[in-house]
Every structure is written in C-alpha cells, then in structure tokens.
Amino acid sequence: MPTMASNRAIPAPQVDPTNKPYFDAAREGRLLIGRCKDTGRYFWYPRGCSPFTLSNNVELVQAKGTGTIYTYTVMRTKEPYCVAYVELDEGVRVFTNIVDCDLDTVRIGQRVKVVFKPTQGDGPPATMFTPA
Amino acid sequence: MSINGKAYIVGAFEHPIRKADDKSVAQLHAEVAYGALQDAGLSKDDIDGYFCTGAAPGLGPLNMADYLGLTKLRHFDSTDIGGSSYVMHVGHAAEAIALGLCDIALITLAGRPRAEAMATGTAPRSWGVNVPDDPFEIPYGRTVANAYAMVAMRHMHEFGTTSEQLAWIKVAASHHAQHNPHAMLPKVVTVEDVVNSPMISDPLHRLDCCVISDGGGALIVARPEIAKSLKRPLVKVRGHGEATKNQNAGYTDLTYSAAVWSGPRAFEEAGVKPSDIQYASIYDSFTITVLVQLEDLGFCKKGEGGKFVADGNLISGVGKLPFNTDGGGLCNNHPANRGGMTKVIEAVRQLRGEAHPKVQVPNCTLALAHGTGGLLGTRHGSATVILERE
Numbered sequence: 045m046p047t048m049a050s051n052r053a054i055p056a057p058q059v060d061p062t063n064k065p066y067f068d069a070a071r072e073g074r075l076l077i078g079r080c081k082d083t084g085r086y087f088w089y090p091r092g093c094s095p096f097t098l099s100n101n102v103e104l105v106q107a108k109g110t111g112t113i114y115t116y117t118v119m120r121t122k123e124p125y126c127v128a129y130v131e132l133d134e135g136v137r138v139f140t141n142i143v144d145c146d147l148d149t150v151r152i153g154q155r156v157k158v159v160f161k162p163t164q165g166d167g168p169p170a171t172m173f174t175p176a
Numbered sequence: 177m178s179i180n181g182k183a184y185i186v187g188a189f190e191h192p193i194r195k196a197d198d199k200s201v202a203q204l205h206a207e208v209a210y211g212a213l214q215d216a217g218l219s220k221d222d223i224d225g226y227f228c229t230g231a232a233p234g235l236g237p238l239n240m241a242d243y244l245g246l247t248k249l250r251h252f253d254s255t256d257i258g259g260s261s262y263v264m265h266v267g268h269a270a271e272a273i274a275l276g277l278c279d280i281a282l283i284t285l286a287g288r289p290r291a292e293a294m295a296t297g298t299a300p301r302s303w304g305v306n307v308p309d310d311p312f313e314i315p316y317g318r319t320v321a322n323a324y325a326m327v328a329m330r331h332m333h334e335f336g337t338t339s340e341q342l343a344w345i346k347v348a349a350s351h352h353a354q355h356n357p358h359a360m361l362p363k364v365v366t367v368e369d370v371v372n373s374p375m376i377s378d379p380l381h382r383l384d385c386c387v388i389s390d391g392g393g394a395l396i397v398a399r400p401e402i403a404k405s406l407k408r409p410l411v412k413v414r415g416h417g418e419a420t421k422n423q424n425a426g427y428t429d430l431t432y433s434a435a436v437w438s439g440p441r442a443f444e445e446a447g448v449k450p451s452d453i454q455y456a457s458i459y460d461s462f463t464i465t466v467l468v469q470l471e472d473l474g475f476c477k478k479g480e481g482g483k484f485v486a487d488g489n490l491i492s493g494v495g496k497l498p499f500n501t502d503g504g505g506l507c508n509n510h511p512a513n514r515g516g517m518t519k520v521i522e523a524v525r526q527l528r529g530e531a532h533p534k535v536q537v538p539n540c541t542l543a544l545a546h547g548t549g550g551l552l553g554t555r556h557g558s559a560t561v562i563l564e565r566e
Contacts (some may be wrong), residue, residue: 049359055300057311058338066192073516088426095425115430117325121298127322129428136426139554141316152333163315170315
C-alpha cells in the first residue's frame with residue numbers, strides 16, 4: 045500500500061532581518077541560495093556572512109530549482125512525511141521534504157524539482173521538492 | 177600541555193531511578209552528586225570545581241551551585257555539546273586540574289523526560305530562540321530520529337550496510353542489559369526482533385532507538401595526590417579529544433562524524449591505538465550512532481562497521497570489542513536524553529573491576545568512552561576520553 049505524503053500543518057519559519065529577502069522571494073515562487081562574492085562559491089543555508097571567509101560580502105542568487113536526493117527518511121508518524129537532503133544542481137545540499145508522491149517510492153539519486161508549500165498563519169511558504 | 181596522568185576519576189555514581197515521578201531535576205542532581213562523593217570518600221566542601229550543562233536548571237552553573245550548597249568553587253564550566261558534554265567535561269576537568277585551577281571537580285547530569293512524557297525523538301524541537309538554522313529545518317519536521325535515520329540511509333546506500341547488521345548492536349546491548357537489575361529493557365532480543373519492530377523513521381526501527389529515561393549520574397575528578405590518598409581503585413585520565421562537525425556550508429557528508437577528529441586527538445594524547453582498547457563505551461542514541469563512531473574511532477575501516485558489529489562482536493566474552501556492558505542507552509538508561517555520563521561511568525566500573533561479573537572484561541586496564549551530542553545528520557559535537565586503571 046502506498047504511503048502518500050500527508051497534508052501536515054507546516055510551522056511557519058521564523059523570519060528575521062537577515063533571512064527576510066530569502067523568504068520574500070519564496071513568496072514569489074523563487075528559490076534563492078547564498079553566494080560568497082569573495083570566492084564565488086554557493087552556500088546553504090542563507091546567512092549574513094560567508095561561511096568560507098566570514099566577510100559579509102555575500103548575496104542571494106536564484107537557483108535552478110532542480111536537484112537530486114542525497115539521502116532521505118520517512119517519518120512513520122500518524123501523518124507520515126519524508127525528510128531529505130536534496131543536492132541542488134548548484135552543488136549545495138538542502139534540508140527539506142519530499143512531497144506530492146508515494147513516499148515508499150522515494151530513492152537516493154532520484155531527480156526532484158522545487159515546490160512551494162503554504163505554512164501556518166501568514167508565514168512564507170516552505171521550499172519542498174517533488175519527483176521531477 | 178598534555179593532561180595524560182594529570183587527573184583521576186575518583187568518584188562515579190549512576191542514579192538507579194528510571195522514572196522520577198516524585199523527584200525534581202534539581203533533587204536528582206543533588207542525589208547523584210551525593211552518590212559520587214560517597215563513592216569517592218569525599219564531602220561537599222572538598223569540591224572546588226563544578227561542571228554541568230544547559231540541561232541543569234538555571235543560568236549556567238549558578239542555580240545548581242546554589243542548590244547544592246557549593247561554596248568553595250573557584251572553577252566552573254557549563255559548555256554544552258548535548259549528550260557528549262559529560263565526556264568532554266572529564267577532559268575539561270583534567271585540563272583545569274593540570275593548570276591548578278581546581279583540585280576536585282564535580283560533574284553532574286540529571287533529567288526527567290520520561291516523567292514529563294517528552295516525545296524525545298519524534299517531535300520537532302528547537303534548541304532555543306534566534307537559532308539561524310531553525311527557519312530552514314524546523315518547518316521540515318526535523319527530529320532527533322530523522323536526523324539520524326538519514327545518516328543510516330546514506331550509509332546503507334554507500335557501503336551496503338543492512339538493517340540486520342545494525343540490529344546486532346541492539347542485540348549485543350540486550351545481552352549485557354539482562355545482567356543489569358536497573359536496565360529499562362533487560363530482555364535479550366534477536367536480530368529478528370529488531371528488524372520486525374515498528375518502523376520509526378526509515379531505516380530505523382523502534383528497537384534501533386535508545387530508551388527515554390529519567391535519572392542521571394555524577395563524576396568526581398581529582399588531582400593525582402588526592403586520588404592516591406583515597407581508597408578507591410585508581411582510574412587515570414590518559415587522553416581527551418573534542419570536535420564539532422556541521423553542515424559545511426551546504427557541502428555536508430553524512431558518512432562520518434566528528435569522532436574522526438576527537439578520536440585521534442585522544443589516542444595521540446594517551447599514546448595508545450584503537451587495538452589497545454579492551455573495553456569501549458560508545459554513544460548509542462541509535463544503532464547507527466554506534467556503527468559510525470566505531471568506524472570513525474578506528475576500530476574498523478570506514479564502511480566496514482556493519483561487518484564489524486555483526487555476529488556478536490560487541491558482546492562481552494564473545495566478541496573482540498566489548499561495548500556498553502551496562503546495556504547502554506539502547507537498553508539500560510539514557511537519562512535526560514544525554515548518554516555521555518553513563519558512558520564514562522560504565523568505563524570506570526570496568527576499569528575498577530566492578531562491572532557485573534557476567535560482563536566484566538578480565539583484567540581491564542585500558543578503556544575508551546566516546547559521545548556524540550546534538551544531531552548526527554545536521555550539526556553535532558564529539559568527545560572522546562581514554563582511561564587507564566593504574
């Protein structure tokens with residue numbers, strides 16, 4: 045019997061002055077990732093400093109929104125859900141959920157694409173992934 | 177500076193309670209502190225160093241020092257790296273003693289998550305407010321269980337590790353727990369029992385997870401001259417290492433833990449190698465935790481942990497590396513959701529020759545205790561100590 049992703053209530057992420065541009069873009073359906081302007085390297089999760097140089101010479105850039113499942117697990121709670129790290133095509137591994145599919149068919153190496161899911165209250169959407 | 181030989185563990189006490197309906201967390205701290213002092217043959221006012229973590233009620237060490245009546249303190253440390261903190265505190269206490277900052281250090285842990293009906297592993301939890309990674313993980317239902325399960329899933333993918341191999345870790349722990357009258361799960365289980373138990377977070381079953389228990393423990397660490405004036409067997413601190421591992425800016429690799437750094441630091445300071453270790457206390461929040469740490473500490477090669485733990489290799493008297501002879505967190509006790517304290521305590525019992533006779537390692541003179549705190553799949557701390565019976 046398939047395990048369909050549940051419509052569990054998703055807690056709203058805590059928006060702060062530094063991460064606000066990321067979540068504003070999510071409301072517009074765009075997935076941004078951090079980029080260090082000193083080294084040109086992408087990083088995850090978005091933050092106000094470069095994890096490579098510690099300078100604040102950083103920016104947010106739009107990701108393609110596609111990637112590959114690096115690892116995953118299905119939480120077998122009353123409302124089952126799939127937690128995963130997705131390796132974006134830009135190279136960074138993002139902590140996320142795999143949704144809108146039979147969770148028993150999820151596999152490492154599977155191609156996925158971003159989807160935006162509403163969160164509780166007036167929170168910005170969560171960036172999740174579904175089989176491409 | 178090396179701490180090798182500069183300090184000794186002179187007192188150790190594990191609270192026998194597993195469900196503390198009628199005791200506060202502070203009272204549990206007091207009871208384990210008293211127990212460790214009795215064990216050492218010391219009294220409260222001998223203590224001039226105190227170590228605890230964020231699991232202790234209050235602001236750092238302040239409220240517990242007040243509650244316990246510790247009035248002679250000249251050194252304290254509440255560094256918190258989760259369940260591995262107490263292994264690290266042994267190292268920090270030895271460093272402080274070596275520097276002359278204190279003579280006799282007390283380390284305490286206590287908690288009552290079971291009495292409070294806490295969903296330790298399966299409910300999303302934050303470590304505090306303004307934590308910068310929370311907005312990128314809490315909405316996705318990050319829990320303790322799934323953060324370890326993803327490590328297991330990747331290990332299976334890369335190295336062919338099986339659920340049956342992981343189950344052997346629980347089986348070994350249960351063989352030890354049957355001799356521990358305080359163990360929460362004293363029944364011997366089989367590989368089939370483990371793999372047929374309900375799935376919690378693929379590929380981890382219920383019996384791949386540690387228990388949720390109340391209680392705590394305490395340790396007393398002292399200067400060599402003091403240790404030698406007491407009546408207990410001498411357990412010397414030979415080496416210590418600590419490390420953290422994080423998501424590496426989004427380039428995380430879940431196949432290894434921070435033990436790849438804390439382990440070699442401890443071994444180098446002690447001047448010994450993994451094959452010299454006669455008994456190992458290995459953090460066992462989940463079976464996968466044990467497997468990854470055994471590889472990273474050098475007891476076997478990376479990727480060969482599954483083969484190493486199979487067929488009873490961790491069972492005392494049967495296999496090559498007796499581990500967690502009290503039953504560990506998997507079967508005995510995981511007080512306050514933090515297993516580092518009991519790891520050190522069982523290593524001390526082994527070195528004193530005071531483990532249960534059925535699991536005592538004959539003539540055990542060199543032991544290791546290792547902890548992982550936080551989440552193996554996101555960010556965690558590691559601490560390793562190497563102890564010797566003198």
